[in-house]
Amino acid sequence: MQQLFERYLALHLKFANPGAGAEGCLVSLEELSEALFCTPRNVKLIIRKLEEEKMIVWQAGRGRGNRSTLTFLIDREKLLLDRSEQLAQKGEYKQAFELLQAYGEGTSSRSRFVEWLNGHFGYRLTQDHDGHSDMLRLPVYRPILTLDPRELYYAFSAHLVKQLFDGLLQYDHVKERVVPALAHAWEHDEQGKEWIFHLRKGVWFHHGRELAAEDVVYSLERLREGGTSSWFVRFVLQVEAIGRRSIKVTLDRPNWLFPRFLCASGMVIVPHDLVEEDVEFWKHPVGTGPFRFVEWTEDRFTLEANPAYYQGRVHLDGVVIVIMPEDTSIYSKSWKQLLYDNHPQDNPPGHDWQVVEHLCNGCSLLTWNMRKDAPQQSAAFRSAFDLLVNRTRMIQELGEDRKYPARGFQPNHANLAEDYSYHPEQAAELLKESGYSGETVRIGTYGIHVQDARWLQQNLASFGINIEVQAETWQTIRNPDVRSGVDGLIYCVVLAEDEVCLIETYEQPGNFLREHLDPRLREWVKGKIDLVLGSREAEERWRLLAEIEDKLREETHVIFLLHKKVDTFYHPTMRGVGVNSLGWIDFREVWLA
Known part of the structure; x- marks a missing residue:
């Protein structure tokens, strides 16, 4: 049936007369054959099936060489929306968008479909073979690149x-302290170089094996082999199991933030047996x-509750993350259910709905590539560029989720609304001092940050700075x-983790800031860390980080x-809605009153 619908849409797109209503169009079998990429004999079969489904009226031309009349009975846009909604109900979001892309030319079906999806997303009760399930379905406008820690x-x-997954420990942001997770207790020597962790009993991996010390040893040793997270174990000399449920980690120098790491x-912590045996494990x-993996396709990522979770079963039965085309975020205007999105809405839900406004612990920024011979090698040019960025106007003109000018990585609540940086007269003098004469400055970016780069390109051009924006993808x-x-x-x-993430910015292999730093400055930063x-x-740690x-x-x-x-907008019957340190709804806390 799906194939028949697509053939109808292809014919409608090719031959229907816009604004002609139910008026038929003159066609030949040869033209239909060319449009459907099949033989005239197959065209006759398709025409017969379309007539049987009451989708068309076909009047064959009398006499050889005479053209026939084809009348379309179903509006293409309506059919597209119906089929797309049916596909979405089955979780086939990618196929729905492909259908709209192929046959939606000249219609508003794509934007209308995304608006319909806003009501499809959120928290809802669904029927399955075991009864009712509480599901949270949320859209994202970016790909999942990896699940390998x-x-x-x-x-x-x-x-x-x-x-x-869980770590040995977890950080309680309310109490501002490290608390037990997979490890129920830990101890250290007086120098902060030897750490011993004691595992809980009765913690089970999703495939049914109990957590053991060997899993912890493997997980930490695996990081020492390389990767973006390898910086966590830069000081580690040895990881060894002490019996089945205790692990000793020996460092080559003190690290009092190791529990936070x-x-x-x-x-x-990952299961050593499965990771070693299965090359496809990360898929x-x-x-x-708290959640078990169910499915990961091009258009969705599905989790279900872990009924045996050692910290107690979560309230949700499952979560479906729908991976939307990035450009569809502009159509998300009305929310009928709980919906997470980085873009505030022009028309928020009803007055009884609740909204949690969360100021992200971080900032947008531009890092200069100090390993390339270009204008940014001049300190005067860099300072002039900084002084020419009118952050207050940037917020006013671009709006959306942009809230305050940034003076550093973290929001400083004492001076959030102030913008100290815009001084075009001083910048003009510095540009002269730098010797800059209009050379192209290439700024790379991706996703939602392209808009910021374009704004800088337009606004700094009036001061003689020639910016070329290089738009990339998340990959x-x-x-x-x-x-x-x-x-x-x-x-x-x-x-997400304050001190730890600041250090990660300077230490993580492949991190943009780290890789762009001048080598001598990078060594100075490493010494401070x-x-x-x-x-x-x-x-004292914060004082040193502030110096960097x-x-x-x-x-x-x-x-x-x-x-x-x-x-984050949510219905008043929703409880436990909060935003975690990574800027996401905390799935394990959400429940329906």
């Missing part, structure tokens, strides 16, 4: 990893987390050739741009 870079992937998504991962922006080929990169930093990790006092940030800002190796917010 060793290769994490984006907050979205890190959030999903946290649903499937173990709370990160990159340090979760269908197995952990100990291609990670290409080392792209990173090294641009003069600067615009992206966003999310500090060693001092940070060796300090037991949080106040101040140097980056004062020497304009980094242009801090904006702090952003996330608005």
